[in-house]
Amino acid sequence: MHNYLETNLKIKTMKKLSLIFIMAFAAFSSYAQSSFKEDLEVLQSIYGKSKSDLVKQYMNLSDAQSAAFTKVYDDYEVQRKALGQTKFQLINDYAANYETLTDAKADELAKATLKNHIAYEKLYCKTYSKAKKAIGSINAAKFIQMEVYLQTIIRSEILEAIPFIGELDKSKVQ
Numbered sequence: 491m492h493n494y495l496e497t498n499l500k501i502k503t504m505k506k507l508s509l510i511f512i513m514a515f516a517a518f519s520s521y522a523q524s525s526f527k528e529d530l531e532v533l534q535s536i537y538g539k540s541k542s543d544l545v546k547q548y549m550n551l552s553d554a555q556s557a558a559f560t561k562v563y564d565d566y567e568v569q570r571k572a573l574g575q576t577k578f579q580l581i582n583d584y585a586a587n588y589e590t591l592t593d594a595k596a597d598e599l600a601k602a603t604l605k606n607h608i609a610y611e612k613l614y615c616k617t618y619s620k621a622k623k624a625i626g627s628i629n630a631a632k633f634i635q636m637e638v639y640l641q642t643i644i645r646s647e648i649l650e651a652i653p654f655i656g657e658l659d660k661s662k663v664q
Contacts, residue, residue: 541640542567548636551625558624563633566617573613576606581652591655614638 542563551559580602587595614634621630 544640545633545636549629549633551629555625555629559621559629559633562617562620562624565620566613566637569613570610573606573609576602576609577648580606581648584652588653588655596655610641 545563546556549556549559580599584599587599614637617637618630618634621633624630625633
């Protein structure tokens with residue numbers, strides 16, 4: 491029963507911290523007039539720090555495990571942030587071309603977005619293998635589960651903020 495309560499508390503804490511991150515993300519993404527690069531740097535610095543704390547708290551590793559996991563996690567974060575930059579560039583490109591979207595541009599954006607999603611999945615697989623060697627299968631799976639959860643929340647928030655192709659045109663007609 492104690493493990494259940496402790497696990498439940500960790501999950502609730504993770505969800506609360508995720509909500510805080512999402513609120514920070516929403517606040518920063520609303521500043522569309524400011525420089526995209528500046529927004530990205532601020533967002534990533536906030537996300538990296540709060541996410542790092544969240545990972546540390548959720549994983550609850552021993553000192554030896556934590557030392558072994560740190561390199562795996564740091565390598566992962568460098569690659570994840572690069573994929574995040576690509577994702578935000580795609581969103582920016584979509585926003586810039588939304589009103590004049592051509593078949594060719596839609597195809598380019600769709601393919602690049604799918605490539606970005608696949609790159610995230612490959613990164614999860616690669617990181618899981620490295621984490622498994624460093625901290626064991628259960629802890630590696632725990633990390634991947636948490637990471638996929640966080641990335642799913644982020645992806646959902648982004649998708650909620652972006653209009654579907656043609657959506658704004660339909661709202662003008664009504």
